[in-house]
Amino acid sequence: MTDDTLYSVRNLSVDYTTRSGTVRAVENVSLDIKRGEILGLVGESGCGKSTLGKALMRLHTGPAHIAAGELWFDGRDLMTYSEEEMRQIRGAEIGMVFQDPMTSLNPVQRVIDHISETIRTHEPSSEGMARQRAEELFERLGIRSERIDDYPHQMSGGMRQRVMISLALALHAKLVVADEPTTSLDVIVEAKFLDLLRELREEFGLTILLITHNIGVVAEVADRVAVMYAGHMAEVGNVEDVFDRPLHPYTQGLLQSVPNISLTEADSLYRMGGEPPNLVNPPSGCRFHPRCPSAMPICSRLAPHLQPAVDEHLVHCWLYEDHPEKEMPTVKVEG
Amino acid sequence: MATPQDTTQESAPNTGSWRDELEDVGFVRRVLISRLWYGPDWWFVAISAVMVAGFITLAIIPGAFAPYRPDVLVGPRFLAPNARPDLPVLVVGGSSNATQLRDLATLPGGERPSIGVLQGVPTAGALNQEAQSIDEQLKTEPEGLRLRPRIVRFDTLDATLQALQDGKLTAVVVRQLEFEQVAKQFPGLREGSPITGETATAGGFLLGTNEIGQDVFSRLIWGTRIALIIGFSASIVALLLGVPLGLFAGYSSGPIDRLLSLVMDSMYAFPGLILAIAITAVLGPSVLNVIVAIAVLYIPTYYRIVRGQTLAVKEELYVDAARSLGARSMEILRRYIFPNVIPSVAIIFSVNIADAILTGAGLSFLGLGLPPTIADWGIDLARGQRFIQTAWWMITFPGLAIMLVVLAFSMMGEGLTEIFNPKLRER
Numbered sequence: 001m002t003d004d005t006l007y008s009v010r011n012l013s014v015d016y017t018t019r020s021g022t023v024r025a026v027e028n029v030s031l032d033i034k035r036g037e038i039l040g041l042v043g044e045s046g047c048g049k050s051t052l053g054k055a056l057m058r059l060h061t062g063p064a065h066i067a068a069g070e071l072w073f074d075g076r077d078l079m080t081y082s083e084e085e086m087r088q089i090r091g092a093e094i095g096m097v098f099q100d101p102m103t104s105l106n107p108v109q110r111v112i113d114h115i116s117e118t119i120r121t122h123e124p125s126s127e128g129m130a131r132q133r134a135e136e137l138f139e140r141l142g143i144r145s146e147r148i149d150d151y152p153h154q155m156s157g158g159m160r161q162r163v164m165i166s167l168a169l170a171l172h173a174k175l176v177v178a179d180e181p182t183t184s185l186d187v188i189v190e191a192k193f194l195d196l197l198r199e200l201r202e203e204f205g206l207t208i209l210l211i212t213h214n215i216g217v218v219a220e221v222a223d224r225v226a227v228m229y230a231g232h233m234a235e236v237g238n239v240e241d242v243f244d245r246p247l248h249p250y251t252q253g254l255l256q257s258v259p260n261i262s263l264t265e266a267d268s269l270y271r272m273g274g275e276p277p278n279l280v281n282p283p284s285g286c287r288f289h290p291r292c293p294s295a296m297p298i299c300s301r302l303a304p305h306l307q308p309a310v311d312e313h314l315v316h317c318w319l320y321e322d323h324p325e326k327e328m329p330t331v332k333v334e335g
Numbered sequence: 336m337a338t339p340q341d342t343t344q345e346s347a348p349n350t351g352s353w354r355d356e357l358e359d360v361g362f363v364r365r366v367l368i369s370r371l372w373y374g375p376d377w378w379f380v381a382i383s384a385v386m387v388a389g390f391i392t393l394a395i396i397p398g399a400f401a402p403y404r405p406d407v408l409v410g411p412r413f414l415a416p417n418a419r420p421d422l423p424v425l426v427v428g429g430s431s432n433a434t435q436l437r438d439l440a441t442l443p444g445g446e447r448p449s450i451g452v453l454q455g456v457p458t459a460g461a462l463n464q465e466a467q468s469i470d471e472q473l474k475t476e477p478e479g480l481r482l483r484p485r486i487v488r489f490d491t492l493d494a495t496l497q498a499l500q501d502g503k504l505t506a507v508v509v510r511q512l513e514f515e516q517v518a519k520q521f522p523g524l525r526e527g528s529p530i531t532g533e534t535a536t537a538g539g540f541l542l543g544t545n546e547i548g549q550d551v552f553s554r555l556i557w558g559t560r561i562a563l564i565i566g567f568s569a570s571i572v573a574l575l576l577g578v579p580l581g582l583f584a585g586y587s588s589g590p591i592d593r594l595l596s597l598v599m600d601s602m603y604a605f606p607g608l609i610l611a612i613a614i615t616a617v618l619g620p621s622v623l624n625v626i627v628a629i630a631v632l633y634i635p636t637y638y639r640i641v642r643g644q645t646l647a648v649k650e651e652l653y654v655d656a657a658r659s660l661g662a663r664s665m666e667i668l669r670r671y672i673f674p675n676v677i678p679s680v681a682i683i684f685s686v687n688i689a690d691a692i693l694t695g696a697g698l699s700f701l702g703l704g705l706p707p708t709i710a711d712w713g714i715d716l717a718r719g720q721r722f723i724q725t726a727w728w729m730i731t732f733p734g735l736a737i738m739l740v741v742l743a744f745s746m747m748g749e750g751l752t753e754i755f756n757p758k759l760r761e762r
């Protein structure tokens with residue numbers, strides 16, 4: 001781990017205990033988040049990207065728990081932290097913005113109370129000081145400061161999502177985990193919100209993990225992108241590298257499945273075969289092999305490793321990894 | 336990025352519709368405004384509110400409304416509503432100027448007054464008793480008058496009155512209503528006042544009297560106090576115990592939750608009244624014990640609802656969001672879960688008051704709840720049911736009172752719930 005890495009996830013596994021057995025929603029995932037970057041985390045529904053996002057703050061309760069792995073945040077091993085120490089980190093150093101702005105604010109609490117409570121949970125601060133800080137933040141985020149006394153239901157979705165951001169900014173969090181923040185917003189509000197994220201990154205030196213299933217959003221704002229499939233990290237790299245030259249067959253299929261306004265009637269949208277696997281009984285080896293167009297015999301037996309194919313472009317696929325039992329030659333990617 | 340232009344658009348001032356105004360108005364205006372969207376049923380709430388306010392006023396100052404204290408024997412037994420008590424009355428000849436028994440007193444040595452009564456009716460006894468007490472009183476006074484009437488018995492009313500008309504008697508004491516029926520046949524006679532001095536009750540009793548001569552109406556009004564005390568206290572005690580337990584169990588949802596739920600469910604499985612009977616039977620009759628018994632009965636109701644709601648609210652995104660901001664568990668319970676659970680508690684509370692009043696009445700009907708000296712509707716019902724064929728008023732009016740007070744609280748509870756929590760209406 002180098003100094004420009006803010007958060008380093010090492011071999012993380014998250015289990016859900018269900019009636020039908022233990023579901024390993026995230027398996028052996030490693031990911032580095034660099035300081036000041038916007039890292040897009042994409043994948044299908046249920047691939048474990050939100051689970052990973054929550055695991056970064058150790059937010060899991062009830063049936064979910066972190067089974068293995070290390071979480072290094074800013075040089076500290078969060079897995080060794082007590083619940084009380086984690087509470088100090090949450091909100092103050094790592095903030096989270098949730099998918100649905102309509103339900104992520106307490107309906108019976110005024111907006112100002114959300115913000116001042118967050119500030120005062122972590123710092124000794126008077127009501128007046130907290131309010132002043134909240135007003136400054138609102139001004140910065142483009143919400144009139146009179147609206148600070150409103151209840152959440154009096155605000156639009158975009159405004160509420162900005163309030164959620166202000167909660168993360170109120171204590172100058174270093175990392176913001178944004179879990180599908182624009183999914184329930186319309187495209188115009190979405191564009192504004194993404195602009196705002198970019199500006200805040202510059203202004204506050206924020207690092208943002210942007211969890212989304214919207215490839216377009218990632219292409220628009222992210223510096224790097226991580227692709228997840230069925231609890232495995234499939235591919236990680238710079239946005240240009242991954243989108244211009246996707247290496248993992250899943251990423252290739254995913255990018256071809258994105259609807260494009262320039263598609264003519266003759267081009268039909270690519271449709272990936274098969275279904276996402278049931279994680280109670282995941283496929284052996286590489287979890288993508290039943291749907292993979294380039295599957296080899298080894299794919300169903302052993303899982304590949306996430307390793308660099310070229311420079312910082314990491315991929316989790318036997319196509320790019322050597323193994324004595326492999327029948328096909330390893331693909332060499334030119335830098 | 337939000338330009339100033341779109342900011343104004345998104346945060347446009349409220350258009351002044353009633354829905355937005357609701358945030359800025361006080362209680363009274365909110366209730367008035369609620370009419371607009373509560374629809375044509377608003378009077379339903381209004382009526383129940385008036386009824387509840389009335390019952391509460393009665394409970395606070397029963398003395399201002401009840402003509403008598405609940406425990407004094409004020410009149411004859413089993414007097415029907417609005418019937419006049421058939422009091423023994425003094426009747427004198429037209430020439431006499433006496434109006435009450437006391438006026439017949441004479442100096443010692445003078446001629447003792449002879450007073451005629453009808454044989455076989457209790458008027459003679461009443462006359463004797465009253466004359467003696469007047470005599471006792473006269474002894475202490477300086478005039479030296481005494482009242483020692485000679486009592487002459489007759490077989491028929493006509494004979495009695497005829498004897499008076501003929502001047503053979505000083506006066507007669509007969510039942511007032513009987514005399515009024517035949518008064519026309521004896522124009523020379525004049526009716527004086529009742530001998531027993533119960534002039535205040537001569538007009539009768541609005542709702543009649545019970546088997547020992549207590550005023551049913553007064554007992555009804557005084558009974559409001561104990562009914563509301565039991566209803567409110569039991570519900571509040573149950574709420575104060577059930578809600579925190581439910582919150583805690585729902586939020587922790589571990590072995591403690593399972594244990595608490597088991598205990599509460601087993602309590603819930605008991606038929607309510609039977610459990611209350613068992614508790615009061617053990618604790619003995621007193622107001623406090625009735626409150627405890629009924630409160631214990633309703634704790635599981637609060638517990639179950641609050642626990643269920645807590646389980647649901649706990650999974651809401653805003654609770655996750657609060658945790659992601661580093662909120663403490665206590666804070667999440669207090670500021671996020673509790674306020675979102677409390678509307679359901681309000682509903683149970685209002686229904687519970689009505690229910691607790693009903694259970695309290697049931698307990699005292701069975702003779703288990705309250706000591707019999709207390710004016711209580713349940714006790715009155717129990718006493719009245721023995722005389723249901725002869726004195727229907729004894730059981731009817733307490734029953735009506737229980738029904739009305741339960742109806743008022745249930746109606747108002749539901750009305751207020753819908754006014755203050757329109758979300759529930761939409762469900």
